[in-house]
Amino acid sequence: MKVNVAIVEDDKNYNQALKKIIDFQEDMICVAQFFNGTSALKELESLDPDVVLMDIQLQDASGIDLVFKLTETMSQTNFIMCTSFEDDDKIFTALRAGASGYLVKGEPMEKIIQSIQEAYKGGAPMSFAIAKRVLHHFHESKVQVQDLAALTPTEKEVLELLSEGLLYKEIADKKCVTIDTIKKHIGNIYRKLQVNNKIEAINKLNQNK
Amino acid sequence: MKVNVAIVEDDKNYNQALKKIIDFQEDMICVAQFFNGTSALKELESLDPDVVLMDIQLQDASGIDLVFKLTETMSQTNFIMCTSFEDDDKIFTALRAGASGYLVKGEPMEKIIQSIQEAYKGGAPMSFAIAKRVLHHFHESKVQVQDLAALTPTEKEVLELLSEGLLYKEIADKKCVTIDTIKKHIGNIYRKLQVNNKIEAINKLNQNK
DNA sequence: ATGAATATCACCCAAAAGGGTAATGGTTTG
DNA sequence: CAAACCATTACCCTTTTGGGTGATATTCAT
CATH class of the missing domain: 1.10.10.10 (Winged helix-like DNA-binding domain superfamily/Winged helix DNA-binding domain)
Structure with missing residues (x-):
């Protein structure tokens, strides 16, 4: 049984590259590609993929808002945010919105594939830079008065x-x-x-x- | 340059097994084994290892308290908590105390080795069960809104x-x-x-x- | 071994919080 | 227009909280 993956990403080249590498894997398949938020919001639910790679910055919507809405009904689907920026606020807003993972763009393809696997299994795949920030978020609290x-x-x-x-x-x-x-x-x-x-x-x- | 690892674990067999598998790796070495909290607290600082595998439940101390104290001065060292239990409170207290990772006992040895690598590189290695809980911690806020x-x-x-x-x-x-x-x-x-x-x-x- | 800090209990009193009911005027929305 | 919601004020009552004083037993370090 292959892992069903959907891609929401408005950069056509990157979207296409992702699909190729996913379909190349034996144990996963790209079941849908979306190039804007509107169509993703309409159709993702009925597709019910296992994992969604979601760009944060779409022209017509915020990937975070999409995840917020979609996770309401798609409880079985794991969302991995993909972004060029590592804004602290965005990270936590995305995780709160219901995302399972958070990758910065420019990760090697193996890392992305591995992250899809991890998300599918219920993990929390993150780029090192992101993981570091999440940890830091906890560590901050440490300063004992x-x-x-x-x-x-x-x-x-x-x-x-x-x-x-x-x-x-x-x-x-x-x-x-x-x-x-x-x-x-x-x-x-x-x-x-x-x-x-x-x-x-x-x-x-x-x-x- | 090998990754220097220290082990704090009062189960002698498990401690020994960890040392063996670590020393077996080409790129890491176990520089110290502690079987109780007291000696670890005394000697760990001067050893300055890259990564410490820390049992949470020691007879003479709480691994969390040790991490809390040790991270004060050992800012270069990454601590990975190891525990049999997955108490929500403990997870977050440990992360707040300064831990970089959190594994439940019973992880396969490859996962442990991989986690040491990840911690060394600044990541946040966690068992799936733990990652799930950390994510859940963020997701919780969503409902409240x-x-x-x-x-x-x-x-x-x-x-x-x-x-x-x-x-x-x-x-x-x-x-x-x-x-x-x-x-x-x-x-x-x-x-x-x-x-x-x-x-x-x-x-x-x-x-x- | 004496004093300091801690944990325990008691009693008194005033201020603050919380719950109930009732009423008025304004806004919004079906 | 009527119903619903909102912000406002008032009065009644009980419980909870916070402050003060004082006392006893234990532990711990000088």
Whole structure:
């Protein structure tokens, strides 16, 4: 059973090159080529391909918007974004919109083929440059403010539970202590973080996430 | 120039098996094996390996904490977490702590070797199961947008101010309306977002950021 | 071993938050 | 035009939160 691939790409040469290399593979076949967003939006759904290579910058639409709309109904299809740019915002917007992978143009053809396989299997194929940015997105959160470091383990735990939306009472039950103890802890947390209410404390916590 | 790899893994057999397969590669070498967290924490820094395979569950420490500490100074080293479990929280905590990759145990040896290469080159090697979860993390935000879309502009503004830590009274003053109006708006916000307090509402808001 | 930090519990009090009901005027839309 | 939605204000009531003070037991480091 071959992997069904569709291409949405307005550069005719690149589109054609992609089709050729895909059809050359034993285990995949290009079932459709689109050269603009409008026709892709109309016809992609009924084709139900396994993987779509989607250009981000089409003349008549944004590939990200297309993915956003199409993933609503095409839950079985994996979308791989292809782009010349590596704008941080676009990367995360695309992933949020429902894309499974993100390649910068100029990847060698083997990498693209490999990425189609990976997307088909449920992975998250990305160019190194993109993967690095996604990682960086997580790493950013690391910078621990001194304030937070001043909290005892119990206080950190209480703050964590507080940030999940639990009431004093619920935290007390969860930790099997009285509500007065929790109040005491929270009072200490506020003093150490120099804040006066939950929201401000949680904002301090979230700055580091 | 070979890729220098260190292993932190308390299962002696698995640790040994990893070393063997690594040393078997032409382009990499295992420069150190650690069987507990304490010694790894002490010695890893001076070894300055290119890649570290780090078990998450050590008897004497959490691999995540080790990575957190070690990445402070070892900015050139890429850490790949290895674990039997795929707890969502652990994945993101590990990535935030500074890990570059995340493998579940039981990956074939070729995948591990390939991941070391990928980490060395600055990529983000992950097991499919993990990649799926990271993607899911992004995709989650998509659903939320709908909920927020149900809010009127005024409600969105109030929620925004609320998330900054302002009291009802302060929001009322800022918008030059009475506190009762704000209470009404907030009541409507909670109903639309299906939550019961500030924190939960703000969490919904923040999930889309 | 003395003092500091931590975790625990208690009681009091005031402010803030949250839920309910009701009413008014404006806008939009079928 | 009527129905629906929106923004606004008011009043009532309960629960939750936040601040203050004080006390006890444990642990940990000087």
